[in-house]
Amino acid sequence: MATETTAEGCEACPAHHAGNLIKLGVNMSNWDYVVALAGNPNTGKSTVFNALTGLRQHTGNWPGKTVVRAEGGFSFGGGRYKLVDLPGTYSLLSTSLDEEVARDFILFGQPDVTVIVVDATRLERNLNLVLQVLEIRDRAVVCLNLMDEAKRHGLQIDDRRLARDLGVPVVPAAARQGEGIPLLIETLAQVATGQVVCKPHRLKNETPAMRKAIDRLVAKIESVYPDLPNIRWVALRLLEGDKRIIEAVRTGELGDLSRGTPGDPGTLSEVTR
């Protein structure tokens, strides 16, 4: 099955995960790329979503506003992008209801690009989620939102430095004023089409015991599913006893993630471009 897999081909091809997305309730018939929108609660994620899609989803200034997944779309440079707004979460590791929705989509939905909206005034706290997402997904763009507020609070953020440290593009924005949105669209399109290649940051400061445990489990998973894109993260979740991941391992659903090459009858549906 690996015969048709090229360096880029698999991840970039819109059809490779269509089956999984349809399972997650995403209608894919008119879209070329899927973009997931993740972020902490109250970072203006819904505002970014509205700015990107032109929709008027209600936004509110209290944490946990988006409680369901909203969807919209836009076209850019000939590509049609489907945007999925995930519930705002602080983390993907605490297994509460909203986190599961976000986590399932990022892992099993395999979006072409994951945009992580972060609050520039609370960068450190927000990076928690960014680093977790980068453990799962390679193709990501960080949208450094609320730059206007950061400025008002006397904060200066070196977005280039941040991009270099994180290994993914960082776009400063003030979504309420519409600033930075065109650049965000352009950047995420470049990542989606593979013009920009990400080298995401991976965790460096594990304790020796953790590293030993992770390495041992990673070796085991690798021997069973050599093509799995996010082995390390799966190992982390298994070590924490995450029931959804255990279930996915048990049923073999996890294996599907590594097998989703074009031509696989299991995942290629009648989706055509």
Place this chain on the structure above:
Amino acid sequence: MADPVTALVVAFALVAIVAFLFWPHRGYYWRAQRVRRLGGRALLEDALKHLYNFEYRSQPASVESLGGALEVSQNEAADLLVRAEERGLVKVEGAVIRLTPIGRSYALRIIRVHRLYEHYLSEETGVTEEDWHRLAEEREHDLDDADVDQLAFEMGNPAYDPHGDPIPTVDGEIAPQRGVPLSEAEVGTPVTVVHVEDEPEAVYAQIVAEGLQPGVRLDLIEITPERVRFWANGTECTLAPMIASNVAVVSSTGPVEDEEDEFQDTLAVLRPGESGEVVRISRRCRGLARRRLMDLGILPGTEILAEMISPSGDPTAYRVRGATVALRKEQALQIQINRTLEAH
């Protein structure tokens, strides 16, 4: 139209009757239900559990111990044993009572349910530790196999319950008991609690009052026939040897870094404008509650500034890593800090 006095009297009479029948826990209906349940399967299952626990600790069980544990008379205990023997669950040879293999696997199943449920209560609900055992005692008899497997799956198949007791697997495998009783541990070497016996309730309450639970580190000061003295949670504690024997410990070897050994201020002492640096989150804070605090960036070394108190007295808002987060007092009490002197 009805006379108001008559109407009110009738209504109060009705309310009184309903209250008598359905008052939570003490109402006639609940009591009747409990008696009915105890009369049947539940009592039998409790008896098997008792026999199993004695067997696990290599102590001989007797009709007396059984009667005492189940709070029934010795005659009733003897009747119960006869019933259990008829069903091939136990074998009584003179004064020796032994579980048959069927009886043992039955007992293990009940223990599995009990410990899984305790684990569930400690991780997923806000129920305090004093209530875990009692609630699990009630629920263990009415969860069926499918419920139990589902529960185990939801919890990620935990290996130990919150008291440090091993949870039997579906196939009835169980890890051997670890550690020695605290009353027999070696003075001078640091030890870590691996298990706390949750029965009888009065003894357990004393252990809880000293803050002892699996994972807590102790330094034994002295053991005499009258008392066991030790340092734990930053204070000196004393327990009667009988009570200390319900705590199992192993000598701790690992680094001392994550022990709760010295006296700490908690976040709750900070007044608005004061700040502190987090030392650790107490072990009493578990499950989702603990993970949530860490998600917010409350970790050892984090600088926290108290900002304002709610006009109703609780919660307090703290500045954590650039964000303002309100926490209730009971959570603040679980976050141990070192005060920072200079005000921000």
Place this chain on the structure above:
Amino acid sequence: MSAENRGEEILSEAAAVRWEAGPNFHDSLMETIYTDASQVADRAVSRTDEQPRFDLDRTIDRLVTSRWLGFPMMLAILTVVFWLTIEGANLPSGMLATLLIDNIHTTLKAGSAELGIPWWLDGFLLDGVYLAMAWVIAVMLPPMAIFFPIFTLLEDFGYLPRVAFNLDNLFRKSGAHGKQALTMSMGFGCNAAAIVSTRVIDSPRERLIAIVTNNFALCNGRWPTQILVASIFIGGLAPQHMAGLVSAGAVVGIAVLGILLTFVVSWALSNTILKGEASAFSLELPPYRPPRVLQTIYTSIIDRTLIVLWRAVIFAVPAGAVIWLSSNIIVGDASLAEHFINFTHPFGLLLGLNGVILLAYVVAIPANEIVVPTILMLTVLSAKMAGMGEGAGVMFELDSETTTAAIFQAGGWTLLTAVNLMLFSLIHNPCSTTIYTIWKETRSAKWTTISALLPVGMGFVVCFLVAQVWRLLM
């Protein structure tokens, strides 16, 4: 090798490694992530000046959460929002009623008479279905179109989390979650929307408490009843110049009673069937943001008002049909409605209400907005008042409060009936939209039933006690 076998192999390895990793794995992992995060953030962030000259956020926060001003400010804001809604909705409501009921309905009736449509079809469609819909729109649209944007502006500004912060201690003592303050405030707009918003509460136990007690937040659909009854009966007690204030006070009193009941019932639930300690609570207080007025008004009208209105209309249409049918199907010597009224009347009297009100509440389960018109119609029907009303099964509302009062008096109403109607309007089952939403959110027949029956049971008890004590004392 099958997928299952391969899976089991990984899982058993994971189980073995979990022992080695130790019990604090999650703690270490989070520390690892945050260590990296703070390194990255430190390199990227620098402060231009140490302290901003004037920290507006903290100043506002000190004010709205201050010991002395916090609660009075909340009450004042609540009153102003109510007042704006009530006052502002009066005129457009009247205009809509004139348009939809006086003009369009009359035209439609005339048109159907011309076409020779049989009376039963014409009555069923125009007097039943159409009128119910028209009433719901006329009564509900204006207050919602005012309330939701104001509420949304407060929300955008960042005030709501401060309300939750202020009230949390009371909710904690009731064994509930502080964020229930947010969902309760939503309930003043619409209970169904508020039920959905309870998703912000993590713990299932506390979420259920929030769901069951949400009905005690007086929703938009119930205000018209409160306002009308209060102004006729309670305002009427006061001297002319004080009447408006007194009746507004009565309505706020009922709303505050609802808040008290929220605490009491939350406490009772968390000590009985929903027993448990309050779970971990963390509430982020976001920075204040200047709200963008125009966009907020636009989105909240599109998003909330119209959606809620549409749902109400859908549920009101069958109710209108039932009202018309029940007053026009004659069994024996009277219509179904009259049979029901006569049958339940003694029970209604026991509760200090009457058969008409009980029937009105039964048919108004789909939408509380139609309670008042239904009561008027049924009162005229059952009292057989000549020259009043528009015919059997035709809902109507009267422009003048004096005429309305006359109808009430003919129906045997007293001050007690009015007080109990206001109480019952607060404490009765949620509307069917809300019940359906509860079912959708909880997927539990048990909790849906409890949420529906607990308030109505309480309503009966409260009304009964008030009625009997009233009669004893008066």
